[in-house]
Each structure stands twice: as structure tokens, then as C-alpha cells.
Amino acid sequence: MAGKEKSSNRWQVMLIALVFVAPVVGALFWKPTGYVNYGELVEPARPIKDVRLATLDGTPFRFSHLHHKWTLLYVGDQPCEKICKDSLYKIQQVRLAQSKNAHRVQSVYVVPAGGGTTGAQLLISQHPGMIGLAAEEIAFKQLTEQFEVNSQSPLSGAGRIYVVDPLGNLMMSYPPNADPSNMNKDLRRLLKVSQIG
Numbered sequence: 001m002a003g004k005e006k007s008s009n010r011w012q013v014m015l016i017a018l019v020f021v022a023p024v025v026g027a028l029f030w031k032p033t034g035y036v037n038y039g040e041l042v043e044p045a046r047p048i049k050d051v052r053l054a055t056l057d058g059t060p061f062r063f064s065h066l067h068h069k070w071t072l073l074y075v076g077d078q079p080c081e082k083i084c085k086d087s088l089y090k091i092q093q094v095r096l097a098q099s100k101n102a103h104r105v106q107s108v109y110v111v112p113a114g115g116g117t118t119g120a121q122l123l124i125s126q127h128p129g130m131i132g133l134a135a136e137e138i139a140f141k142q143l144t145e146q147f148e149v150n151s152q153s154p155l156s157g158a159g160r161i162y163v164v165d166p167l168g169n170l171m172m173s174y175p176p177n178a179d180p181s182n183m184n185k186d187l188r189r190l191l192k193v194s195q196i197g
Contacts, residue, residue, distance in 0.1 A: 037172065037186055038174075038178070038179070038182035038183065038185065038186050039163065039172040039173060039174045039178070039183065039186050040149065040150075040172065040173050040174070040175075041171065041172055042149065042170050042171055042172060042173065045165065045169035045170065045171040046146070046169060046170040046171075047167075047168060047169050047170075048063060048143075048146050048147075048164060048168050048169065048170055049063075049142070049146060050062055050063050050064045051063045051135065051139045051142050051143045052135070052136075052139050053110070053133045053134065053135045053139065053143075054113065054133065054134050054135070055131075055132065055133060055134075056117045056120055056121045056124060056132040056133070056134055057121075061133055063143065063168070064168060066106065066108065066131075066164065066168070067166060067167065067168050068166050068197060069104055069105060069106045069166055069197050070104055070105045070106070070163065070164070070165060070166060070187065070190065070191065070194075070197045071105075071106050071107075071108055071162075071163070071164040071165075072091040072094060072095060072105065072106070072107045072108070072161060072162075072163060072187075073091075073107075073108045073109075073110065073147075073161070073162045073163075073164055074087045074088060074091060074108070074109050074110070074161055074162070075110045075111075075143070075144055075147060075154035075155070075162075076109065076110070076111055076154075076155075077111070077112065077155050078111055078112065078115045078116075078117075078119055078120065079119050080111075080119060080120070080123055083159040083176045084159065085123070086176070087159060087161055087176055088107075088109055088123060088127060088130070089127070090161065090178070090180050090183070091107040091130075091161055092107050092127040092129075092130055093180055094107075094180055094183045094184050094187060095107045095129075097180075097184045097188075098184075098187060098188065098191060101188075101191045104191055104197050105187065105191070105197075106129075106131055107127065107129070107130045107131070108130070108131045108132075108133060109123070109124060109130060109131070109132050109133070110133045110134070110135065110140075110143065111132070111133070111134050111135075112134065112135060112136075112137065112140045113134035113135055113136050113137075113140070114136070114137060117132070117134050120132050120134070146170070147160075147162055147170065147173075149162075149173045159175070159176030160173045160174060160175060160176065161173065161174040161176070161178065161183075162174075163186075163187070163190075165194075165196070165197070166194075166196045166197030167196065172186070
């Protein structure tokens with residue numbers, strides 16, 4: 001009888017242990033099939049070093065001035081061709097689609113200062129609230145090198161749209177043919193879960 005009681009007690013202890021251990025083991029191996037980002041994550045997120053820029057009217061500006069908000073950024077050469085124009089329209093629409101959270105997001109267009117900024121100023125005027133910035137040759141090179149994704153420079157024809165977090169980290173990018181409704185979902189989710197910006 002004593003042997004049966006010991007065996008029964010062992011099974012009870014093992015069963016209780018299983019109840020407590022199973023969720024922990026399950027959490028280690030089970031991958032939820034929840035939300036998947038539409039954009040391409042930059043892993044790990046890449047801090048963007050500060051670069052000296054200027055607004056399109058020549059006022060000094062630094063990249064770090066963009067901190068504290070989520071930034072949708074497009075880096076383009078001049079003149080701005082169709083991919084560029086479509087991307088600027090897209091980032092502006094995605095920003096505005098955040099409705100009550102739109103103030104937490106900024107859309108930014110960066111161009112080289114060398115070719116003059118008249119064309120960029122005209123484009124910016126068509127997108128109220130968009131920030132237009134220019135960089136001299138060395139600063140522009142320093143900036144574009146930091147935005148290389150999959151060994152592609154922003155100026156290689158990739159036409160990518162970049163997401164920079166409020167701490168100044170490059171964390172995601174989109175190809176030029178990205179669906180704005182899916183971009184909107186990504187950003188809406190980021191704003192929902194983020195305590196910054």
C-alpha cells in the first residue's frame with residue numbers, strides 16, 4: 001500500500017509541476033502568428049549620426065532637430081522624378097492618415113544643396129507641413145551612407161521611404177512601390193505601442 005501511495009504522490013507532484021512548467025516551456029518555443037510588419041525592419045535599429053543640414057530657405061538645421069517625433073523620410077536627388085513625387089505624396093498621406101496622432105509624425109524630404117533648391121521648394125509647397133531640408137556635398141554623403149539598406153544607397157534608384165524613430169534610429173524602410181494602406185497600418189501600430197514621440 002505504501003508503495004502505491006508513494007507512486008500516486010509522485011504522479012500528483014509531476015502533474016502539478018507540469019501545470020506550472022508547461023506555459024513557460026510553451027512560451028519559449030511557440031511563436032504567435034500575430035501582426036507582421038509590412039515594412040522591412042532594420043535589425044538592430046541603426047542610430048543616425050547627427051549631420052549639418054539647412055532648411056530649403058537656408059536656415060541652419062541639424063538632423064538631431066528631427067528627434068522627438070516619428071519621421072517618414074525620403075532622400076532624393078534633383079530633379080524629383082515620378083518615383084520621388086509619388087513617394088512624397090505617399091509619406092504625406094500616411095502621416096495625415098494618423099488623424100489624432102498626426103502631430104506625432106513628420107514627413108521629411110532631403111535633397112543635395114548643390115543643384116539649387118527651387119524645385120524642391122515648389123514640391124514642398126504642394127505638401128503643407130512637410131519639412132524640406134538640403135545638405136552640402138560632404139554632409140549629404142555622410143547622411144546617405146547611413147541610410148543604406150540591403151547595400152543600396154537612397155540614390156541608387158531604390159527610391160526607398162525610411163522610418164526613423166523619435167530617438168533618431170533608422171528602424172524600417174519601404175520600397176517605392178509600397179502600399180500606403182499597409183504603411184499606414186505599420187505606423188498606426190507603432191504609435192499605439194510606443195510611449196515616445
